[in-house]
Amino acid sequence: MKDDVLKTLIGEEELKERVRELGEQITRDYQGKNLLLVSVLKGSIAFMADLMRAIDLPLSIDFMAVSSYGAGVKTSGVVKIIKDLDIDLKGYDLLIVEDILDSGMTLSYIMEMLEAREPSSVKICTLLDKPERRQVSVAPAYVGFTVPDEFVIGYGLDYDEKYRNLPYIGVLKPEVYTK
Ligand SMILES: O=P(O)(O)OC[C@H]1O[C@H](OP(=O)(O)OP(=O)(O)O)[C@H](O)[C@@H]1O
Numbered sequence: 001m002k003d004d005v006l007k008t009l010i011g012e013e014e015l016k017e018r019v020r021e022l023g024e025q026i027t028r029d030y031q032g033k034n035l036l037l038v039s040v041l042k043g044s045i046a047f048m049a050d051l052m053r054a055i056d057l058p059l060s061i062d063f064m065a066v067s068s069y070g071a072g073v074k075t076s077g078v079v080k081i082i083k084d085l086d087i088d089l090k091g092y093d094l095l096i097v098e099d100i101l102d103s104g105m106t107l108s109y110i111m112e113m114l115e116a117r118e119p120s121s122v123k124i125c126t127l128l129d130k131p132e133r134r135q136v137s138v139a140p141a142y143v144g145f146t147v148p149d150e151f152v153i154g155y156g157l158d159y160d161e162k163y164r165n166l167p168y169i170g171v172l173k174p175e176v177y178t179k
Pocket residue numbers: 040041042043044066067068069070075098099100101102103104105106107158
């Protein structure tokens with residue numbers, strides 16, 4: 001697994017520190033609100049698990065699963081809903097928790113779908129932002145790190161369903177997906 005990593009982009013300690021800061025910021029911003037964290041599976045699993053414990057507020061959580069990359073390093077352009085939310089969103093202040101904002105296809109699709117259900121508010125918290133690859137405009141309220149135009153893996157992020165369990169964010173060797 002480690003042989004396929006070109007370099008470490010964000011180490012474990014740096015991830016931990018930034019998640020702690022985001023948690024503090026969200027704790028300040030959502031005082032008195034009815035916070036619902038919406039985790040977008042599978043990529044957000046590690047970030048969600050750490051972020052929710054860094055927020056010192058009463059909150060609810062729910063999960064949806066979407067997929068558009070499959071076994072590739074470019075979006076298929078088709079966002080497939082694999083699992084929808086269980087909770088009725090009326091009265092909740094939604095914070096969508098994502099691992100990465102890349103082309104923007106996934107988050108723009110999800111935002112539109114969730115706003116139509118009339119929650120009190122909807123905002124985005126993404127661990128990583130890769131602005132160079134944006135195809136649709138999406139404005140996240142919280143961003144952990146801005147990353148360059150390279151395919152990243154680890155801390156939940158996969159290539160062809162692998163590498164999600166790396167404890168850091170790394171760049172995948174291009175030879176892994178070009179061979
Ligand atoms: O901005 P975009 O170009 O849409 O890319 C971002 C999305 O792509 C990845 O999901 P993926 O389809 O790989 O599913 P996964 O989370 O199960 O890996 C990632 O987790 C985001 O949800």
